[in-house]
Amino acid sequence: MKFILCISIALLMSGAAPMQAAGPCRQNSHSRQFADCLDEFSPCDRSALNVQELQEVRRVTQDGNFLDCFNGFSDCDNKQLNAQQQLEVARQKGDQNLQNCMDGIGECNLPELNDQERQQVAQSARVRNFQTCLDGAGECDTTQLTVNQKQQVENANHDRNLQSCLEGLGQCDQAKFSSQEQQDVSRANQDRNLRECLDGSDECDRGRLTAMEQRETAALNGDRKLQN
DSSP states (O other): OHHHHHHHHHHHHHHHHHHHHHHHHHHHHHHHHHHHHHSTTSOOOGGGSOHHHHHHHHHHHHHHHHHHHHTTOTTOOGGGSOHHHHHHHHHHHHHHHHHHHHHTOSOOOGGGSOHHHHHHHHHHHHHHHHHHHHHTOSOOOGGGSOHHHHHHHHHHHHHHHHHHHHHTOSOOOOTTOOHHHHHHHHHHHHHHHHHHHHTTOTTOOGGGSOHHHHHHHHHHHHHHHHHO
């Protein structure tokens, strides 16, 4: 009898549960509609929202549009901006255009700049060109360089070439080297070849070794063979 009573109570409770859950489910569904309307990437049924929720959705949408306009995104709708926001967006657009022109990166609209800004952009371009010429990388317009800058660029190219020759890396042109620089490069090549020979490298040119260096290399190679 107790068993039957327990089953009856359980059935009654299970039947009541869906009725009690109906209220929260409806509330969750409404909240989801509100969240979807706040999320511009989800389908939104505004007819399900009350007046206060519609106002909130409208405010969030306007704020998102202002950010799109401020960041220069194509989704911007200028008609939704108030007068102050339009000024802020225009100022940001001008600042970004000036920055692009100064950096030489991105879209640069020179007609939108005033005379002082154009002078600053031209000076920045000359500085970038000078740096490019000094680095020996990229396009260098030597016609924009002063006499002093041209000499600095020539010195930088000379030092870069000397370094390549000393390290035995890249292209090496010894045509414009002084006698001292030629000696330095020659000794660097000899020292590098000696190290290759002492290490047992295939790059070793034994014909360039002195008699003493040949003896030292032969002795070292002999010891290396005994250890193996």
